[in-house]
Amino acid sequence: MVDISFEGCPPIYSGRVDSFKRFVAEIMRKVNPSVVEIGIFRKEVTDPGIAGDGGSSPILAWAVNKVSGTLDCCDINEVSVANCKKALEYYGQFTSNVHVHLMDGKEFVENYPNPIDVIYIDGLDFSPNKREDSMKWHLAVFKAAEPKLVPGAVIMFDDIFDTETWFGKGGMAIPYMLDSGKYEVLYKGYQVILKKRIPGNIS
Numbered sequence: 001m002v003d004i005s006f007e008g009c010p011p012i013y014s015g016r017v018d019s020f021k022r023f024v025a026e027i028m029r030k031v032n033p034s035v036v037e038i039g040i041f042r043k044e045v046t047d048p049g050i051a052g053d054g055g056s057s058p059i060l061a062w063a064v065n066k067v068s069g070t071l072d073c074c075d076i077n078e079v080s081v082a083n084c085k086k087a088l089e090y091y092g093q094f095t096s097n098v099h100v101h102l103m104d105g106k107e108f109v110e111n112y113p114n115p116i117d118v119i120y121i122d123g124l125d126f127s128p129n130k131r132e133d134s135m136k137w138h139l140a141v142f143k144a145a146e147p148k149l150v151p152g153a154v155i156m157f158d159d160i161f162d163t164e165t166w167f168g169k170g171g172m173a174i175p176y177m178l179d180s181g182k183y184e185v186l187y188k189g190y191q192v193i194l195k196k197r198i199p200g201n202i203s
Ligand SMILES: C[S@@+](CC[C@H](N)C(=O)[O-])C[C@H]1O[C@@H](n2cnc3c(N)ncnc32)[C@H](O)[C@@H]1O
Pocket: 038, 039, 040, 041, 042, 050, 053, 054, 055, 056, 057, 074, 075, 076, 077, 080, 103, 104, 105, 106, 122, 123, 124, 125
């Protein structure tokens, strides 16, 4: 149950409404959170394909702007970066707290200078001929981020087709996280949200 007003929030499309609302609520619960997004809003604002992608960047920007956090959006593709900037402008969310970077996501996370409160990893597409690559890539980006995750950090993956096996982009990262015992699942569905346990907290 998410008890915040989403008035003024950029569109959250069907299939991801509950998960994005939960993710946004987790961001807004934190004090000046550092939010990182790998794999960003990549199409023209008017492209109907955005609904299938998720349209995440303006939604996350809206959340950080509400709570004076920061959002660092990173993508390897120049077109994605240009379209993301346009979308952030379009929705009035391209503030000084929001930055868009053209870089490989793993490299970006490795060089990110601050502790990370929240990270959305939604990069290399889970195409039929690239499933293994996509799972490995999401695991590698997660591992790069892991040393920087604060206790209580929140992590989200997209395109999860089976919430028993985690088949989808998180197919390797989520089992790795759960096997470590350091993370718990907050939400499972097409998007899966996990939280880094806080030592000493019993949940
Ligand atoms: C599914 S889209 C992201 C959708 C976005 N999160 C949304 O909700 O609208 C995947 C993005 O990942 C980017 N990507 C692929 N490989 C990457 C890499 N190595 N580093 C950073 N971004 C990458 C692609 O360029 C593409 O823009």
